[in-house]
Amino acid sequence: ERDKYENNDVAGVVTGLAWTQVGGDILFIESILSKGKGNLNITGNLGKVMKESATIAMEYIKANAETLNLDPSVFDKYNVHIHVPEGATPKDGPSAGITMLTSLVSLFTQKKVKKSIAMTGEITLRGKVLPVGGIKEKILAAKRARIKEIILCEDNKRDIEEIKEEYLKGLTFHYVKEMSEVINIAITDEKVKNAKEL
Amino acid sequence: ERDKYENNDVAGVVTGLAWTQVGGDILFIESILSKGKGNLNITGNLGKVMKESATIAMEYIKANAETLNLDPSVFDKYNVHIHVPEGATPKDGPSAGITMLTSLVSLFTQKKVKKSIAMTGEITLRGKVLPVGGIKEKILAAKRARIKEIILCEDNKRDIEEIKEEYLKGLTFHYVKEMSEVINIAITDEKVKNAKEL
Amino acid sequence: ERDKYENNDVAGVVTGLAWTQVGGDILFIESILSKGKGNLNITGNLGKVMKESATIAMEYIKANAETLNLDPSVFDKYNVHIHVPEGATPKDGPSAGITMLTSLVSLFTQKKVKKSIAMTGEITLRGKVLPVGGIKEKILAAKRARIKEIILCEDNKRDIEEIKEEYLKGLTFHYVKEMSEVINIAITDEKVKNAKEL
Amino acid sequence: ERDKYENNDVAGVVTGLAWTQVGGDILFIESILSKGKGNLNITGNLGKVMKESATIAMEYIKANAETLNLDPSVFDKYNVHIHVPEGATPKDGPSAGITMLTSLVSLFTQKKVKKSIAMTGEITLRGKVLPVGGIKEKILAAKRARIKEIILCEDNKRDIEEIKEEYLKGLTFHYVKEMSEVINIAITDEKVKNAKEL
Amino acid sequence: ERDKYENNDVAGVVTGLAWTQVGGDILFIESILSKGKGNLNITGNLGKVMKESATIAMEYIKANAETLNLDPSVFDKYNVHIHVPEGATPKDGPSAGITMLTSLVSLFTQKKVKKSIAMTGEITLRGKVLPVGGIKEKILAAKRARIKEIILCEDNKRDIEEIKEEYLKGLTFHYVKEMSEVINIAITDEKVKNAKEL
Amino acid sequence: ERDKYENNDVAGVVTGLAWTQVGGDILFIESILSKGKGNLNITGNLGKVMKESATIAMEYIKANAETLNLDPSVFDKYNVHIHVPEGATPKDGPSAGITMLTSLVSLFTQKKVKKSIAMTGEITLRGKVLPVGGIKEKILAAKRARIKEIILCEDNKRDIEEIKEEYLKGLTFHYVKEMSEVINIAITDEKVKNAKEL
Numbered sequence A, B, C, D, E, F: 001e002r003d004k005y006e007n008n009d010v011a012g013v014v015t016g017l018a019w020t021q022v023g024g025d026i027l028f029i030e031s032i033l034s035k036g037k038g039n040l041n042i043t044g045n046l047g048k049v050m051k052e053s054a055t056i057a058m059e060y061i062k063a064n065a066e067t068l069n070l071d072p073s074v075f076d077k078y079n080v081h082i083h084v085p086e087g088a089t090p091k092d093g094p095s096a097g098i099t100m101l102t103s104l105v106s107l108f109t110q111k112k113v114k115k116s117i118a119m120t121g122e123i124t125l126r127g128k129v130l131p132v133g134g135i136k137e138k139i140l141a142a143k144r145a146r147i148k149e150i151i152l153c154e155d156n157k158r159d160i161e162e163i164k165e166e167y168l169k170g171l172t173f174h175y176v177k178e179m180s181e182v183i184n185i186a187i188t189d190e191k192v193k194n195a196k197e198l
């Protein structure tokens, strides 16, 4: 049985799209802050490349703190923990990059993620979004999970165009080239309830 | 020969349910505090995923210290050690998550865990409880061990409904979706004897 | 050729019972203090589980410093080194737990261990002693080594009852459930000669 | 489908040439600065030798800070992160050395890299550029990606001379022996837009 | 070709006896001090057990500094490096223990090691010397190398008694039980030339 | 194609002799200093034993700073990076020891290495030079590379005597027993151009 989209009440929780041996699925990226010294902790039975995505997202945010309207001193005063349920499933690959980025931006801004949105795409340090594989399976899983909007790399548009239109009904696609576009689309202006003062 | 439920006299000791190659069993999660600098030490011949559960439980508690009525300064003044007997048996998987969470909340509040209760369920950073496997075997083991109440994920209810009713006699089930529910059910208002002043 | 019991003149040296591929044997747990910052160093060609036992013993002592009448500041001012000769033999498993506990309590109290005593049993953080395997072989080895008293877990009593009585002649057994009982039995009130002032 | 040359708008982004199992390709070296204590972070699914190249480039720049007109105090005030997309592809070998060097010099000087240039060559601590393999495949990939100028080690000239002239049309080659020549050719005098004040 | 005994001019250089696949050989343990913070560095292509011997020797000396007439503050002001040539040969096992102990005592006292002496024996934290294997081969190698005196564990006497007397001609044996005896026999009262003031 | 001798203009660059699967070759040891805290960084796709040689050379220099006329405070104020091109070739073994020693002495004294010299030999902490293998192949490679003088261990003289005299024409051999001899022969009195003030 597959996961369902939940809600966007909690800062740092974002819905990603995964491509597994048994087909597509959604996954959740969760991140939280605790008082600390700037450590980054990553769990969820992740492989090296997926852990690197978390590091890249974090470093990108640090390097672009000003543009993102973040006070750089928060990075030294909190530890960040990123987790990807479900622990029993080994996970790897770069495709959760934009989901991790969105999770961390939501966390540091304490802003809500757009409702019913999911995403998949590799990130790079220079701010680009790169295409990823398994798009068809991921889209089918997104529909089953009641996702309404999907962010993909511009270069994945051709993969969508090869899918029968009936499968795409009810889905809105956002094609992006830059990580800043992902943030613009996915992060709302609304603070989460009980937003932390960082 | 199987373990038996013991008692709830000591802070940080909680009964979990395990699914092993030779069937279900109960296991104990133990945790203690010693003066220190906030290190987390984990023993018991555990695999990577089970160690990650301990980290997640700890980070969740740190991030929700206020809600849990904990003074965040304790996290820097004590080391936490979590142990899962028996050392000769390798253990892994995410299912001890809620048991570890309960152990740590009991430890930091110095409150008694509810009597004759056991539990099994994966935890996530955003506060959800996820379903786990081996429910039938775990329930049988709980009965043998004289457990009276069991906490499970709501999504594991279907597994209980497939068990013959006679096996369930004498057991009360608590189905939960959130980690806060686990804490509400499992942690009593009563301090343990000789409770530490943290 | 097998080891023989030696004596109890030195703080931190305790006789354990081991079960090896060539039958039972006694082994020595040795521990010493040197000025330092609280590091725990473990040698003797030990596997992961046996190293964990040393950590558990150390953490238990730290967490119960008051009960054990120890000034907690010593833990920060000394390094502890635990060694298990003989280096050429790989060793693993949890059964040296109570022996390591006794070694460390003797070390920090600078008190003599009871004469001609040996022991085997797993320890847990909550203060329990758990049963271990290979009891028959260990008892025979203890006799050969001229041990007079043996500490075992209460749950290992059944293993002793299956041994022919003639093999048990001259041996006194102490069956325990709690780590505090081990300490009461094994640690004397007498300081070692040239006891260190900690 | 292969990557295309992008642009030189961002400090620290440089185009390299790679030789993969499926032929030549271009790759991007990206590097960014974030406030920190001088740590060097390297991602991109890289093997040991490729990571060493990054270390060598960094140490060369530190040791030659004066010649490069860099204030040595910046090395202690920032963390450097070097990333090589795409994360799904394992990469190794020394041939990205001069590309990494150029990336870091651009980063620390906040100067633009020359437009439409790509490069491949091993670096050494004493400032030499060493020849690398796969030149023919790399050149074809560079053309496909619309590269106009290429920096190679002098010792790779013979590899170019063995390529049919028609394949080389539109490409300008710079043959170098020293790392200082690479910097002179590849780093322009123009600051990037929104150059950071280090 | 085999090594020859050299001399005792340098502090920290001691001759040990090794048992290799091609028979017995002598080996040298070398140790030096450099200004530092008390780190212990061990090289020579050594396995885990042989490295543990170095740790045990070092900890024993620290714990018995007073008895050895050493100012404990030196342990924090210098780094110790122990090396066992020849780097191309992997080495392991506990039998270099007393040789390492002697090397470190010579180093910290800056006293000469007795001339023409070699040794082999395991050490323990409680100050015992334990027997080791390969005695016959080691003795033959010692003679070839022009060693005159040999320190062995008392329990290795039986191995010597099984060697034909003609092979033992010219060799004096010291059988010891305690590490303090090794030091008494092997360390002279004479300072090395240009002894360091520690 | 083989490497050629270059020059002695740069501090810390020394020519060694290597014995590879495809015969002898020369190699370069390069080392540089950067402001730091005394870290030693080693790159070049080196195995454990070759890395140990670098450590031994460094520790020997630290321990003999006075004799070498070096101010010991430099060791804490700079990081040392040693690199052995070419990164694509895995390298191991102790035979680069005297080359690394010479490189570091040149680096810390900022003195030129003797012109047209190459060397091969293992080093030890007590200051000895030990013989190494592959001498014939190394000598032929040295000639091809236009080396004029070679430093070898005294014990390698016999290997030279077995080489046909015509192959040795134009080569001068220095046979040494001590590391101090290597330094005397290989390090000139002339400072390198633009010598750093340490």
Ligand SMILES: [Ca+2]
Pocket (backbone or CB within 6 Å): A001, A002, A003, A025, A026, A086
């Ligand atoms: Ca799922």
Ligand SMILES: [Ca+2]
Pocket (backbone or CB within 6 Å): A016, A017, A018, A095, A096, A097, A099, A119, A120, A121
């Ligand atoms: Ca994703």
Ligand SMILES: [Ca+2]
Pocket (backbone or CB within 6 Å): B001, B002, B003, B025, B026
């Ligand atoms: Ca059990």
Ligand SMILES: [Ca+2]
Pocket (backbone or CB within 6 Å): B016, B017, B018, B095, B096, B097, B099, B119, B120, B121
């Ligand atoms: Ca459980």
Ligand SMILES: [Ca+2]
Pocket (backbone or CB within 6 Å): C001, C002, C003, C025, C026
């Ligand atoms: Ca034994």
Ligand SMILES: [Ca+2]
Pocket (backbone or CB within 6 Å): C016, C017, C018, C095, C096, C097, C099, C119, C120, C121
């Ligand atoms: Ca034992």
Ligand SMILES: [Ca+2]
Pocket (backbone or CB within 6 Å): D001, D002, D003, D025, D026, D086
């Ligand atoms: Ca590509």
Ligand SMILES: [Ca+2]
Pocket (backbone or CB within 6 Å): D016, D017, D018, D095, D096, D097, D099, D119, D120, D121
């Ligand atoms: Ca390249």
Ligand SMILES: [Ca+2]
Pocket (backbone or CB within 6 Å): E001, E002, E003, E025, E026
């Ligand atoms: Ca030898």
Ligand SMILES: [Ca+2]
Pocket (backbone or CB within 6 Å): E016, E017, E018, E095, E096, E097, E099, E119, E120, E121
């Ligand atoms: Ca030896």
Ligand SMILES: [Ca+2]
Pocket (backbone or CB within 6 Å): F001, F002, F003, F025, F026
């Ligand atoms: Ca070469």
Ligand SMILES: [Ca+2]
Pocket (backbone or CB within 6 Å): F016, F017, F018, F095, F096, F097, F099, F119, F120, F121
């Ligand atoms: Ca060499």
